[in-house]
Amino acid sequence: MTLVRTRSLSKTFEEIKVLDEVAFTLKKGRWLGILGESGSGKSTLLRIIGRFIDQDRGEVIFKNEALSPVKDQLIPGHPAIKLVHQEFELFPNQTVLENIAYSLRFYEPGYRNERVEELLQLTRLHHVQDHKAKLLSGGEKQRTAIAKALAELPEVLLLDEPFAHLDNWNRLAMTEAIARLRKKQDMACIFVTHEASDALAWSDEVAVLRNGKIIQRGAPQAIYNQPVNAYVAELTGSVNWLGEAVAGKRRFVRPEKVKLTKNPDKCRWEGRVETVRFRGSYWEYLCVNKKRERMDFYRQKADLPVGESVTLTYFESDVRTVSE
Template identity: 40%
Template sequence: MSILSAHSVGKNYDGRAVLQGISFEIHKGEVCALIGRSGSGKTTLIRILAGLLAPDTGEVWLEGEKLENPDDQLVPGYEEIRLVHQDFQLKHRMSVKENIRYELLSYVPDYQQERIADLMKLCRIEHLQDKDISLLSGGEKQRVAIARGMATEPDVLLLDEPFSNLDINTKAILLEEVKEIASSTDTAIFLITHDARDAMEIADRLLVLDSGHLIKTGTPASIYHAPADTRVADLLGLYNTFTREELGTLLPDITPPAGHRFGLWAEDLKLNTKGFAATIQKVVFGGPYNKVVLSPHSLPHLHLWALDHSKQITPKTQACFSITVDYLFPVNFV
């Protein structure tokens, strides 16, 4: 069921269009992620959804009712929609418990205590309840900020770059916890991020914003397997491009699919003794795998990326690689 929706939303700054014709829906219990380059309009859009900024064109609806222009409200924003800012905006010189209670001052003490206990358990911060905010790690502050955002039981929780300053292990834990919060509370969670890998891991649905335009929507898997153009593919990972003629040279026994230019993710270019021969041009250490740059003997002008999980390939050596036609995706240069 749709809980929050944008209809042809647009916004201009100094005569420049920052957002144009943005339309989509967010559903109850869904994690929806918006990705895009810096300056694509992500922060402007999330502020409009939060009711903190008025669109110049279009409308935002909550549960079938149009949201009022924030300029017409005494206090902009809505209790049903909460925004967790990138800098957390927690109250310093207060404990974790006091920070959450601050959001519940208008409620009776018994409900405050019950809600605080539930939120600390939900966000796994019970052991931190008496700790001062200044003593918390980045991941702990993020949990407290989410607990504060959830305090008044909003229908929609908006997260502004929630994982940008976290280490890999803390981020992995929080990704799972955000998914759990959405499913266990039926809260719609909408987040913006510049890291598509985080978005693909957490989101039920992915939205791609480019220069103020919403250019792609779908499940993470559907977008990853068919990004359509370089604007989307560039956000998702390391990939190679081939013309149909180049594929015909590399795969002489297979008819290339219809289309002119194709992409192939680096992880789908596989070591295979039955594949085409290539010279290894460069090897870049990548932790669990090495990134390898190779040039096929039949097309020496091509420089292709592959991932070597064995970490046995060395520069200037020869190796064979194969392409699975089913893993190719049509890609347009934009």
């Protein structure tokens, strides 16, 4: 069942086109990740879908019904579509529990208490439930805002940069909360992010937004493995470019596909190690050859010192060709 459909959404601010003919569909229970750099139009898109600002042209259709203009609404927003802003919009002097319960203030007390308890468990906020919102960490505020949005279970949840500005501890807590959310709450979600790893990890489908246009849309694996152009390739991960562009096309291979070889018949690139970086679960080797061309690859151990000569190989089937 299709819940949300956008048709030719366009928006201009001060003669700058922020969204340009954006169109996609979102089905029940599916998660759509909107991936793009700052200024690409991601947050504006969420605010339009959430009915906080109007588009200049186009439509937002919810359950086969075009949503009315925001200017015609008494209160901005939509009861079945909840937006969690980057600014969280919590009551700073109320506790976590009070912030969540506020959304259920018109419900019978027994149900309200039961639902608040369920949300505290889902977001793992029991230990700070009596803390005022202004005293919370960024991750705790983010999870409180999500719990507040989920109090009256929406059909569509909109998340604006859910992992932005979080330290590693709070990022892990947020990751766990979203994992539980996907498992226990049957809802559709659109979340926007500038981090490719988040979009690839949590989405059923990824849409890459650039300068207000969706330039590629598909399954996370397809976006990563078959990017349509050099921009998407570099946005979604590290690349090794193979030679110069020819007729507007470039070839590349991902670093994880590159391996050391001692077999001269398999050697496809020679150079030396210029930099070694520890990445936690692996080491990243940045190499350069006599032409000053670069080639990066990963290893599970730090056994190659800076200056070491290397011969590298990769399969032709792992090489991708994209437009510039």
